[in-house]
Amino acid sequence: MPLEALNDFVVKFANVNGSGSASTNGMFAKAILRMGVPVAARNIFPSNIQGLPTWFEVRITEAGHLGRRGGVDLMVAMNPQTWDRDVAEIEAGGYLFYDSTKPLPPSKFREDITVLGVPLTAMCNAAYQLPRERQLFKNIIYVGALAALLDIEIGVIETLLSEQFAGKERLIKANVAALHMGRDYVAEHLSPLRLRVRRADKVGDRIYVEGNAAAALGAVYGGATVCAWYPITPSTSLAEAFTGYCEDLRIEPRTDKARYAIVQAEDEIASIGIVIGAGWNGARAFTATSGPGISLMTEFIGLSYFAEIPAVIFDVQRGGPSTGMPTRTQQADLLAAAYSGHGDSKHPLLLPADPGECFEMGSLAFDLADRLQTTIFVMLDLDIGMNEWLTKPFEWDDSRKLDRGKVMTYDDLEA
CATH class of the missing domain: 3.40.920.10 (Pyruvate-ferredoxin oxidoreductase, PFOR, domain III)
Structure with missing residues (x-):
């Protein structure tokens, strides 16, 4: 030394x-x-x-x-x-x-x-x-x-x-x-x-924040109004943070009524079912889970793909295999998420590198879900999700409009 x-x-x-x-x-x-x-x-x-x-x-x-x-x-x-x-x-x-x-x-x-x-x-x-x-x-x-x-x-x-x-x-x-x-x-x-x-x-102007909290605020910014979840480490704090942000930002000023729905379901299968149902009815909806939850949600994820129903899943990954190690970090779910479902189903994955990107991709996921009419995964992990990181400030634009545009074609992607 x-x-x-x-x-x-x-x-x-x-x-x-x-x-x-x-x-x-x-x-x-x-x-x-x-x-x-x-x-x-x-x-x-x-x-x-x-x-x-x-x-x-x-x-x-x-x-x-x-x-x-x-x-x-x-x-x-x-x-x-x-x-x-x-x-x-x-x-x-x-x-x-x-x-x-x-x-x-x-x-x-x-x-x-x-x-x-x-x-x-x-x-x-x-x-x-x-x-x-x-x-x-x-x-x-x-x-x-x-x-x-x-x-x-x-x-x-x-x-x-x-x-x-x-x-x-x-x-x-x-x-x-x-x-x-x-x-x-x-x-x-x-x-x-x-x-x-x-x-x-x-x-400098950097902020100190957990990835899960950043992703939850990104979901608010992206227009999410429905969250259905079942507690599982290391994703629980994402749903809890979304609840707190909604209590501050999603209350109708004139009536003092909540403009959101948050459901702690009885299990992971029920939570993704609620999300798919909300997406079918036009709401922007998501769940937060980890590897074991992805395994249980596979059938509904396939339904989202083949029935063309938008949904977002925040997968805060932990160690595997099987039910894994709840308090250890690993990118253990990439293949399971990318090909989740039965048959020829492939899903877009967003992979944030820090809480700043958790916010950005947490918002972007809902636009992509509407554009592509399918489930979009945001792939965090325990290290990003449950630790505080120094990151660039979030950019919030009050004039931002949700992208509910037509389903994207190959030509749109090329443009």
């Missing part, structure tokens, strides 16, 4: 699923963004509610790289179950940050890294009575400690806390107090690191 790594290093958090760490770690990444320094963050989580290991990796990179680099410069090790694996990932000359309340034998450390111990559990036990408070505030305390170690502006994090708990003054004060508790401990006991964050102007 160089003598000083300025705005160019990797921090990885090793936590336990269900500990409330994901939102706190995300706040850490957003604080650096607010300082004008690009980040690429990845949430690596298991398919359960709580108890299993989870990781959150943040690549701080003024150059704006989006991919993971490999190797870790600072490991925030909060999970004893994965300790050995986490420590092994640290680059020589890097740092290990851990809860030093319970002493560990020397064999648990490495001689070529710097160990940073903060007694987080002891601090929480002294300050809080409720077990859940102790867990949640521990996360905020370590963010405060990291802010001091890395020169992250504490005021930026305070602003993020105020925004997250807007209208809940008691929670804002409690979280800010926990934040300062971590910062003050480091100021008294530790020194700043060679890893440093310095305010820059490298983010």
